[in-house]
Amino acid sequence: SQQGEEDPQALSIQEGENATMNCSYKTSINNLQWYRQNSGRGLVHLILIRSNEREKHSGRLRVTLDTSKKSSSLLITASRAADTASYFCATDPLQGAQKLVFGQGTRLTINP
Amino acid sequence: DTAVSQTPKYLVTQMGNDKSIKCEQNLGHDTMYWYKQDSKKFLKIMFSYNNKELIINETVPNRFSPKSPDKAHLNLHINSLELGDSAVYFCASSRGRVTTEQYFGPGTRLTVT
Numbered sequence: 001s002q003q004g005e006e007d008p009q010a011l012s013i014q015e016g017e018n019a020t021m022n023c024s025y026k027t028s029i030n031n032l033q034w035y036r037q038n039s040g041r042g043l044v045h046l047i048l049i050r051s052n053e054r055e056k057h058s059g060r061l062r063v064t065l066d067t068s069k070k071s072s073s074l075l076i077t078a079s080r081a082a083d084t085a086s087y088f089c090a091t092d093p094l095q096g097a098q099k100l101v102f103g104q105g106t107r108l109t110i111n112p
Numbered sequence: 113d114t115a116v117s118q119t120p121k122y123l124v125t126q127m128g129n130d131k132s133i134k135c136e137q138n139l140g141h142d143t144m145y146w147y148k149q150d151s152k153k154f155l156k157i158m159f160s161y162n163n164k165e166l167i168i169n170e171t172v173p174n175r176f177s178p179k180s181p182d183k184a185h186l187n188l189h190i191n192s193l194e195l196g197d198s199a200v201y202f203c204a205s206s207r208g209r210v211t212t213e214q215y216f217g218p219g220t221r222l223t224v225t
Contacts (some may be wrong), residue, residue, distance in 0.1 A: 042216035042217050102155040
């Protein structure tokens, strides 16, 4: 069954605004990762946050993890047109086979 | 240099045919994967190999057979193609068996008519 679910499914904002995407999951995890997929391309790894971490930054990206609520958020600050893409969270479940389980993604559109 | 490459990028074929997709990574990674992304963008793992050994085999029809001649290559052969096989197939690789960050290829868009 699907582990991660992103919210919203689609988000459209103006360039320069901040974009926040959320991910909820069902079972305990080792880590949670965020990926970006530009149209017609493969996924690109953005950031990995471990289960014992609460927040992580990478450039304009900020990821939070709340294991008690089984949720994570990805914040992109000062958005640019080039940030237009689909964003996926992927969880590494604590139990079971060693594999990432992906959500269905949030489609982010940055309007110039 | 491309880290993870796949060929072909597009594949259009008729039902019942057999086709193969090739994947190569030059990152020196030990683990490689095949994923299927459907029309709703849902990405699901199909297979995973570590040093040429199959470690994950999800509920995939027997018509799909992965082959890893060495740890830098993971090919996917599909027999008797069906309409429902139409999707984008991604190859990926990562260091070791622990699920660290994965590097994805550009994808192969398979269309079965």
